[in-house]
Amino acid sequence: THNYRITLLPGDGIGPEIMTVAVEVLKAVGQQCNLQFDFQEALIGGAAIDATGSPLPEETLLKCRNSEAVLLAAIGGYKWDNLPRPQRPETGLLGLRAGLELFANLRPAKILPQLIDASSLKREVVEGVDIMVVRELTGGVYFGQPKGIFTTETGEKRGVNTMAYTESEIDRIGRVAFETAQKRQGRLCSVDKANVLEVSQLWRDRISALASEYPDIELSHLYVDNAAMQLVRAPKQFDTIVTGNLFGDILSDAAAMLTGSIGMLPSASLGASGPGVFEPVHGSAPDIAGQDKANPLAQVLSAAMMLRYGLNQPEAADKIEQAVLQVLDSGYRTGDIMSEGMKPVGCQAMGEALLQAL
């Protein structure tokens, strides 16, 4: 038996409920695959602010560092929206990414045949869509210095952020992207704004240079505005997309929404060494928190990504993904993905259906 120490960060809103389901699923699949999980909980986001005043207490970061993987649910809520920046839930999330050096964010956007009608796009446009967005996560305008609100010589305020990448930052995310494309259909589209931004020009130059090391990969480049258009127009053209932090934030959400059901989408954030963080794409949905209405499937699929990318246990990951498809085939639906003729269930009942399927 393998023994893994996993840090759980339930966070805010629906976080705790969906985390409960994911933990049960992990335990069940662990028994089948001879994996033991040693779960330890820690605070992040609003929950951490309320308890300690900080959205990312030092203890949380230590626990994460001291584990093989981190399973995160969701953070934030109206309650903490108007706090000053250092005490906001998002700051905790950015601190976690920086603290664990999670430079590579993998965001799959895959259309499930069972849920295809949830898409706002025509069936023939989205049928078979299977995109992986590889987003750089610890650089770019999110972290560039200088940043702040300064006073100019004429006495007015000026808000400033710096969009910057070094060659080595580009290379390391580029390699992850090429390697990701190798495990997929072998097509990589790099997205930038090289016709306007110098930082994008360097990005394009380095990604193009890397391509010679991956002769099996078909590399293309798109400007970010065009990429946004192409995602709407003809998303099937994409296999793997690699881009910077801000463009990745925007495009991965647009790609996610092509599926029409972001309650289904997991993500992985990986560093060079140390634990990865696995979390759903959706938010903390404070309006339905605590009502047993949340869809736990993205959280469960995040646990599957943890097994696949964080713990190198692909069979266990497969089992979870199969179980998810099976409950969908059986017609179980939480409110966000409900459609006519299907069986409405709450968060807990969806969890039970998953355990049955396993």
Added chain:
Amino acid sequence: THNYRITLLPGDGIGPEIMTVAVEVLKAVGQQCNLQFDFQEALIGGAAIDATGSPLPEETLLKCRNSEAVLLAAIGGYKWDNLPRPQRPETGLLGLRAGLELFANLRPAKILPQLIDASSLKREVVEGVDIMVVRELTGGVYFGQPKGIFTTETGEKRGVNTMAYTESEIDRIGRVAFETAQKRQGRLCSVDKANVLEVSQLWRDRISALASEYPDIELSHLYVDNAAMQLVRAPKQFDTIVTGNLFGDILSDAAAMLTGSIGMLPSASLGASGPGVFEPVHGSAPDIAGQDKANPLAQVLSAAMMLRYGLNQPEAADKIEQAVLQVLDSGYRTGDIMSEGMKPVGCQAMGEALLQAL
């Protein structure tokens, strides 16, 4: 009779052909409305590079400044793609925006019932969509200093751009947006990334402060990633959107593509004083240039925007827009918007149909 001096910038690719149609339409509507146009041509983009070495010759900028409005077609093409940045077509466009201080870019994305099936989105999702994106055009990361590719202390290259806005820059685009919303449905959505970026925080603070001067406008705020999702999920929720240069570039293209027919979409770029620039959203389509295949309607609708926003001649603008709807109703379609049962026409024939309709 009013007499207007108009600078024409046909640019590259299909630019000259679609410009010819727009000029004929302007002449025809001018006769009906007692408007006289004194057209002067000038070079920009690739055409200007070939003739003078610069994508924006000084003479072009002077001619533009010395006119009441500028009608631009499209710039760029493979031929000039690998030139150094100062000699690229896009640099000419950015120089024109900066040189004329065109800080406000209006990009409508309106679904025409005649073309609704061209959309990749479901009919019920896009029916009635009518969005105006007000994009800041002379600030933000497009123009912020410092920018460039520098060498770090460790000897590696670092690409840097600066995303910055001052209070006065935000206020002036904010006012245009509130006033635009007043002429529309009275709903304004400001898009930023205030949960991460200080420049966005200042943006949100200023836009919120301005709102007290426009009590008739319903103001909301969205983060840019969520805005991209909402455009895909439920675009009808939007009336007027205001955002910075880069976010506006991405979101206005995504919004445009909701219509499925970007060959139909015009835009206006306005300054505090001096001439505005009016141009289609689509590019120069070098692959079909000179073959009489281009769709001139976005160019023609740009001429209508010129009449409306640049020359304050709304009746003449109305006439042109009516003519466009009429040719569509009559079934005329260029290749990009062709569908079964319609009458295929080339660029010139579409122009003749418009003159007939007028």
